[in-house]
Amino acid sequence: MASASTLPGPAIQASKAALNAALAENEIKTSKNGDAPLEDGEIQEVDMQAQAENIRTVFNDAKNFNVKHPLYSPWTLWFDSPVTKGRNLPQTPMSSFPQTPLPQTPGGLAAQGWMEDIKRVISFDSVEEFWGLYNNIVAPSQLPQKANYYLFKEGIIPAWEDEANKNGGKWSIQLPKDKNRSNIDKMWLYTMLAAIGETCDPLLAEADQDQPSSLITGVIVSTRPQFYRLSIWTRTAPIGSGQADDDKLRERIEAIGRHFKMSVLGYNEGQKLAGPLATEVEFLSHKDSEKKGKQAKKIVV
Structure with missing residues (x-):
């Protein structure tokens, strides 16, 4: 199968946009105050491991996937x-x-x-x-x-x-x-x-x-x-x-x-x-x- 780098530019951009959207949807927000709202100037921390665990592609599950890469x-x-x-x-x-x-x-x-x-x-x-x-x-x-x-x-x-x-x-x-x-x-x-x-x-x-x-x-x-x-x-x-x-x-x-x-x-x-x-x-x-x-x-x- 051809690597993603061989796809035309618009296809690569579409794939990146789809992945970024999926990451945003599955984002788990944490802060120093636990579930409390972030205060002004407070930096949000993101649990990347939890994000990765929530992403399922067709390679993880042929029927139940939540990320799509547009053609x-x-x-x-x-x-x-x-x-x-x-x-x-x-x-x-x-x-x-x-x-x-x-x-x-x-x-x-x-x-x-x-x-x-x-x-x-x-x-x-x-x-x-x-x-x-x-x-x-x-x-x-x-x-x-x-x-x-x-x-x-x-x-x-x-x-x-x-x-x-x-x-x-x-x-x-x-x-x-x-x-x-x-x-x-x-x-x-x-x-x-x-x-x-x-x-x-x-x-x-x-x-x-x-x-x-x-x-x-x-x-x-x-x-x-x-x-x-x-x-x-x-x-x-x-x-x-x-x-x-x-x-x-x-x-x-x-x-x-x-x-x-x-x-x-x-x-x-x-x-x-x-x-x-x-x-x-x-x-x-x-x-x-x-x-x-x-x-x-x-x-x-």
């Missing part, structure tokens, strides 16, 4: 599998979730039909809530075939047609199931932590001021009969125009891919991963994903 952005977990399709499972009504309407095109209408089967699990905006969620969901290695977890920033639907995704693409890797059953849970956890910690996009950690917006919209893990697939979705994708702005975007996209491969998944930079049922860490724009054959332009790290 830079709120996130929503979605889920679908063959066993949920067509079933009226308990969930938050889609109508109560803020979202961009999908276009009334054949693709948009198809996505709307698909969204009827996907289940919104929960939204969260703190480190503690994330761990509370993670500790109470089924691990990818235990999911049924053709199941998917989608972790996306709140307000973004995990569909190509969403306004935040339509001009973007995805980094993905496909891993044979029999060789990676013991690794997929850790890989998915690290992928989620990189997303909510805003470390997927290295440019964010390097920027001191005038911080750019994150390119990351969400991450996905999919289980299939013979393989697992992990993906990181981006808001934009290079188009190969040769223009300076497009070349700069490609460099940034490639940096995300290298971080995904090495820092998140744990592979070496030059390590070759392709093989039976396996792919390299590859990027495709969503528009190119719809193309067949050699027209699709992949970026590989």
Whole structure:
């Protein structure tokens, strides 16, 4: 998991504010006169040991914690599998979730039909809530075939047609199931932590001021009969125009891919991963994903 120092500045400040507020709420006031009110000019003494004992984070108690560390952005977990399709499972009504309407095109209408089967699990905006969620969901290695977890920033639907995704693409890797059953849970956890910690996009950690917006919209893990697939979705994708702005975007996209491969998944930079049922860490724009054959332009790290 990334250390707090790698979070963007606003996230660090929010975390400090939350901790300071918790300390203030749990402050135990003492004075020379015991419980008597402090007199003018009298210095208040604070029992730091008692304060520390009253603070409980998710690491102390996964269910009963009283300190929350805000994330830079709120996130929503979605889920679908063959066993949920067509079933009226308990969930938050889609109508109560803020979202961009999908276009009334054949693709948009198809996505709307698909969204009827996907289940919104929960939204969260703190480190503690994330761990509370993670500790109470089924691990990818235990999911049924053709199941998917989608972790996306709140307000973004995990569909190509969403306004935040339509001009973007995805980094993905496909891993044979029999060789990676013991690794997929850790890989998915690290992928989620990189997303909510805003470390997927290295440019964010390097920027001191005038911080750019994150390119990351969400991450996905999919289980299939013979393989697992992990993906990181981006808001934009290079188009190969040769223009300076497009070349700069490609460099940034490639940096995300290298971080995904090495820092998140744990592979070496030059390590070759392709093989039976396996792919390299590859990027495709969503528009190119719809193309067949050699027209699709992949970026590989």
